Amino acid sequence: MTDTTTDDTTRDDVDALRERVEALFPALQADLEDLVRVPSVSAAAFDQAHVEASAEAVAALLRDAGLPEVQILRSARPDGTPGAPAVVARRPAPAGAPAVLLYAHHDVQPPGEGWTTDPFQPVQVGERLYGRGAADDKAGIAAHVGALRALGGLAAAGDETPVGVTVFVEGEEESGSPSFHQFLTDHRELLRADVIVVADSTNWKVGTPALTTSLRGLVDGVVEVEVLEHAGHSGMFGGPVLDANVQLARLLATLHDEAGNVAVEGLAVAPEPEVDYDEAQFRADATVLDGLALAGEGTIAGRLWTKPALSVIGIDAVSVAHASNTIAPRSRAKLSLRLAPGQDPAAADRALADHLAAHAPAGARVTWTRWEAGKPFLAPGDTAAMRAARAAFTAAWGTEPVDIGVGGSIPFIADLLEVFPDAAILVTGVEDPDSRAHGADESVHLGELRKVVLAEALLLRRVAEGL
Ligand SMILES: [Zn+2]
Numbered sequence: 001m002t003d004t005t006t007d008d009t010t011r012d013d014v015d016a017l018r019e020r021v022e023a024l025f026p027a028l029q030a031d032l033e034d035l036v037r038v039p040s041v042s043a044a045a046f047d048q049a050h051v052e053a054s055a056e057a058v059a060a061l062l063r064d065a066g067l068p069e070v071q072i073l074r075s076a077r078p079d080g081t082p083g084a085p086a087v088v089a090r091r092p093a094p095a096g097a098p099a100v101l102l103y104a105h106h107d108v109q110p111p112g113e114g115w116t117t118d119p120f121q122p123v124q125v126g127e128r129l130y131g132r133g134a135a136d137d138k139a140g141i142a143a144h145v146g147a148l149r150a151l152g153g154l155a156a157a158g159d160e161t162p163v164g165v166t167v168f169v170e171g172e173e174e175s176g177s178p179s180f181h182q183f184l185t186d187h188r189e190l191l192r193a194d195v196i197v198v199a200d201s202t203n204w205k206v207g208t209p210a211l212t213t214s215l216r217g218l219v220d221g222v223v224e225v226e227v228l229e230h231a232g233h234s235g236m237f238g239g240p241v242l243d244a245n246v247q248l249a250r251l252l253a254t255l256h257d258e259a260g261n262v263a264v265e266g267l268a269v270a271p272e273p274e275v276d277y278d279e280a281q282f283r284a285d286a287t288v289l290d291g292l293a294l295a296g297e298g299t300i301a302g303r304l305w306t307k308p309a310l311s312v313i314g315i316d317a318v319s320v321a322h323a324s325n326t327i328a329p330r331s332r333a334k335l336s337l338r339l340a341p342g343q344d345p346a347a348a349d350r351a352l353a354d355h356l357a358a359h360a361p362a363g364a365r366v367t368w369t370r371w372e373a374g375k376p377f378l379a380p381g382d383t384a385a386m387r388a389a390r391a392a393f394t395a396a397w398g399t400e401p402v403d404i405g406v407g408g409s410i411p412f413i414a415d416l417l418e419v420f421p422d423a424a425i426l427v428t429g430v431e432d433p434d435s436r437a438h439g440a441d442e443s444v445h446l447g448e449l450r451k452v453v454l455a456e457a458l459l460l461r462r463v464a465e466g467l
Pocket of ligand 1: 105136137173200
């Protein structure tokens, strides 16, 4: 009987909170749309005034959500320049109560090409809200704000949810979080928490929540191939010497084997994941063209989450419009190497550099310059915080969550683990496979966002009750 009473109480509790989320959602969606209208692209080539404006907008939302201490802060990047503005909003923990850090980022990727509608004019179609940042990661901000509103702001003394909350909304995640480590060091006491919720990942699919328990790391950089001191006439000199574009193409072709596996020797591979990604679903989600053979071997989830992947993400060569009959003296490409969980980025960088040097075509001059390096993430087994999160997901969705890996990288998680080694890190998110983060027509599923808000409010309550 006692158990039944507890279950009923819990169910009433969940239902009451769900009603509050329903009631507050239209205003929350309007706030999310306002955030999407601010083109807060953190890439250096874009106007950074918008990133400042979005920090101000986020600060206003968090103040309005009832957090008494709201600050816009920044730390220095490794090159000494100031980092992008981050918003830190706090309700300090009542005496003896646990503290939670809620992370999201307010900067976005550049809009890119191919949008059906204006990327910075949010548009709702059916259950989905379209716009750059609608999912990644302004929906993460909306999740935190919505959870706080559902809990009545948490501001009143003697309230029903005795938990300290710090919301930390970064402004340069899409540019590799260059000042993040310094920021954690500068504001360690402000950010210190027992549980850290990183709302910047994805759910398994619409209707099925997920905890992200592994992420791939990243090494990227530029490889340059040089064959001549300067451009030569392709009629006078062509034949005995192949141009740098061709030699670059030959070098790039060595990066994968015939089956499409990464051919760089010495890279780590982690064990196959427990769930798999259905191939037909993967083809649909990734919009793979009919007839294209998939690359690599093993399960789809393994190829995405626990093996390395290597992409050529940019090539500098003379454009077709400016082409002349000359032999290109040099050509370069930007490479992006995703690292399996457990891979040391420095070792991966060395392996890639060695591969490029060993495969220099025809003795061409090949130089590799590394740009970014980020560590992968592997969750430390099962923690009380993970169990609390799973219970909150189950209550919000009516479906048990699955553990997933993500092929992408959130390099700052390694920084969080380093600065707060005792904190439990939960990687959650609002995205689903159709969110197209970083792509054209990015969107968030509003039904899923409601559930994320409810789950986060439930999680905060569970943490307040003691894990
Ligand atoms: Zn993100």
